[in-house]
Amino acid sequence: MMGHDTWGRYEGGLARTVKILNMCGMALLLGVAIIVTSDVVLRYAFGRPLTGSNEFCELMMIVIVYFAMARVEEQKGHIRVDLVYQLLPARAKTALDRTMVILGIAIASMVVWEASVTAMRLFKIGKISDILGIPIAPFHLAMAFGFAAFCLVMFSDLVRSFSEKAEA
Amino acid sequence: MSEGTIGLLGLCVLLLLVFLRMPIGLAMLLVGFWGFALLGGIGGALNNLDAVPYRYVADFTFAVIPLFLLMGSVAAKGGISEDLYKAAYAWVGRLRGGLAMATVWATAGFAAICGSSTATAAGIGKIAYPEMKKFNYDARLATGSIAAGGTMGVLIPPSLGFVTYAILTEQSIGKLFMAGIIPGILEAVFYVVTIWIVCRLNPELGPPGTRVPLGAKFASLKGVWSMIVLFLLVMGGIYAGIFTPTEAAGVGASGAIVVGLLKRRLDKATFIESLADSCRSTAVIFLLIVGAMVFQRFIAISNLPFRLADLIAGLGLSRYAILSLILLFYIFAGCFMDIFSCLVLTIPIIYPTILSLGFDPIWFGVLFVRVAEIGLITPPIGMNCFVVAGTTGVPLGAVFRGIVPFFLADLAHVALLVAFPEISLFLPNMMG
Numbered sequence: 001m002m003g004h005d006t007w008g009r010y011e012g013g014l015a016r017t018v019k020i021l022n023m024c025g026m027a028l029l030l031g032v033a034i035i036v037t038s039d040v041v042l043r044y045a046f047g048r049p050l051t052g053s054n055e056f057c058e059l060m061m062i063v064i065v066y067f068a069m070a071r072v073e074e075q076k077g078h079i080r081v082d083l084v085y086q087l088l089p090a091r092a093k094t095a096l097d098r099t100m101v102i103l104g105i106a107i108a109s110m111v112v113w114e115a116s117v118t119a120m121r122l123f124k125i126g127k128i129s130d131i132l133g134i135p136i137a138p139f140h141l142a143m144a145f146g147f148a149a150f151c152l153v154m155f156s157d158l159v160r161s162f163s164e165k166a167e168a
Numbered sequence: 169m170s171e172g173t174i175g176l177l178g179l180c181v182l183l184l185l186v187f188l189r190m191p192i193g194l195a196m197l198l199v200g201f202w203g204f205a206l207l208g209g210i211g212g213a214l215n216n217l218d219a220v221p222y223r224y225v226a227d228f229t230f231a232v233i234p235l236f237l238l239m240g241s242v243a244a245k246g247g248i249s250e251d252l253y254k255a256a257y258a259w260v261g262r263l264r265g266g267l268a269m270a271t272v273w274a275t276a277g278f279a280a281i282c283g284s285s286t287a288t289a290a291g292i293g294k295i296a297y298p299e300m301k302k303f304n305y306d307a308r309l310a311t312g313s314i315a316a317g318g319t320m321g322v323l324i325p326p327s328l329g330f331v332t333y334a335i336l337t338e339q340s341i342g343k344l345f346m347a348g349i350i351p352g353i354l355e356a357v358f359y360v361v362t363i364w365i366v367c368r369l370n371p372e373l374g375p376p377g378t379r380v381p382l383g384a385k386f387a388s389l390k391g392v393w394s395m396i397v398l399f400l401l402v403m404g405g406i407y408a409g410i411f412t413p414t415e416a417a418g419v420g421a422s423g424a425i426v427v428g429l430l431k432r433r434l435d436k437a438t439f440i441e442s443l444a445d446s447c448r449s450t451a452v453i454f455l456l457i458v459g460a461m462v463f464q465r466f467i468a469i470s471n472l473p474f475r476l477a478d479l480i481a482g483l484g485l486s487r488y489a490i491l492s493l494i495l496l497f498y499i500f501a502g503c504f505m506d507i508f509s510c511l512v513l514t515i516p517i518i519y520p521t522i523l524s525l526g527f528d529p530i531w532f533g534v535l536f537v538r539v540a541e542i543g544l545i546t547p548p549i550g551m552n553c554f555v556v557a558g559t560t561g562v563p564l565g566a567v568f569r570g571i572v573p574f575f576l577a578d579l580a581h582v583a584l585l586v587a588f589p590e591i592s593l594f595l596p597n598m599m600g
């Protein structure tokens with residue numbers, strides 16, 4: 001088990017990473033709004049649409065969505081149904097929380113693995129987008145990275161729940 | 169074990185995980201993955217874990233979600249709710265129950281730029297309730313009108329409920345938006361009539377507000393004209409086929425930012441907050457969509473929806489009786505789950521039955537969103553009632569009691585939409 005200092009540094013680093021990822025997504029969302037509007041304006045006002053704007057937005061969507069997932073989990077914002085959970089005693093709640101987090105980490109880490117494998121395969125064959133010629137592999141990797149951050153946030157919750165019990 | 173049995177077991181495990189508080193999106197990913205692995209092989213199941221999350225996010229059409237979220241968030245933080253309420257108050261506040269009616273019209277207006285019901289109820293609630301309190305409005309009528317009015321957020325376009333339904337069923341987002349306009353306006357009319365009847369029976373519940381001179385009435389529109397123009401531009405553009413819904417959302421988001429800057433209501437902090445809110449809500453919705461699509465692939469190869477359709481056909485009931493049962497089920501399910509959870513958990517299974525019964529998928533989309541809305545104001549979950557109780561400080565029990573007349577109005581409104589599909593389909597059928 002890592003010491004308190006090491007764990008504190010790990011958590012601090014993770015929080016910073018999650019914040020930076022989220023800010024990247026926010027900046028790109030603004031970028032997508034500007035690109036889409038510019039495309040419409042240029043198309044109707046000057047008859048010259050922005051070539052590949054749709055493709056650019058599609059790729060940016062990957063970053064916007066997956067880079068925010070860890071931040072949402074940090075704030076416990078993903079949709080859960082509390083109805084039965086509220087009726088349970090505290091010990092059952094803790095056990096349930098841990099089980100659900102482990103299941104969540106299991107499936108999310110499989111997405112990380114699969115997206116990374118696909119990214120490597122696409123990187124090797126040099127797959128690029130149809131219009132702008134942007135390499136596709138980094139976006140599968142971005143998806144993997146977003147899910148990895150999501151996993152790490154859940155892992156932090158799990159470790160914290162065990163350490164809180166040990167301290168109590 | 170047969171495919172159908174595995175499908176049914178998968179569904180039971182999913183519901184168990186959901187009710188044990190696993191995030192719904194992850195629960196659907198997990199069950200969808202293992203179910204597909206059992207029926208279609210591990211290779212296909214692993215492939216789904218990369219292909220689906222990529223395919224259902226990297227799509228220009230789906231960028232409509234973050235862009236409309238940004239438009240709504242920027243407008244809300246720019247103080248549009250206050251402007252809308254002031255304008256509605258100026259025009260109908262003098263009537264008996266007028267402040268509650270103003271609340272309904274203001275929520276309808278807010279819904280036209282914001283696709284979320286709870287945001288609509290919270291946005292208008294904090295402005296409208298203190299005014300109604302000042303005029304000694306009954307707390308039940310006041311909070312009931314806010315909570316019920318807020319539900320229009322997911323029916324009046326742009327609606328995130330329609331977008332999610334469209335993604336799951338591969339229907340046109342634009343047509344669904346158009347289909348929601350007339351039912352949305354009718355819903356507001358139903359609520360206003362309800363307030364009128366309630367105040368006619370007991371005038372003390374909603375005393376009239378102060379008289380506003382005609383000049384001041386027109387002056388009140390100054391604060392809302394920009395948003396009216398923005399709504400007409402966005403929806404008119406979609407209707408006329410000038411914009412795709414995503415382009416309309418982009419123009420709407422940029423327009424809301426420009427309006428906020430021109431009115432000097434959008435500073436750096438509120439703008440960053442709007443972007444952060446939009447990204448967060450986008451991630452929440454897409455985890456649900458991605459989970460639902462992985463789960464849908466499992467359910468499709470299990471043939472469960474078709475077996476369910478056969479089973480229902482074998483009951484010998486008329487198709488409208490089956491539709492009524494489905495709608496009643498959704499009103500019940502809506503009491504326990506929010507609209508997005510309800511959508512992603514049930515549409516993969518129920519939608520094929522709707523198609524096999526020969527119902528119009530756009531019309532069913534309107535009915536689904538409408539009945540799921542009712543869940544937002546019914547106990548025990550009734551999210552809008554919690555939000556209104558939280559923002560006004562009125563006890564939750566009083567809010568739920570105040571909802572009763574609006575709930576009855578909701579049932580009448582749903583019956584009308586079922587009896588006359590043209591109300592929903594008139595505008596989408598006029599589109600090219």
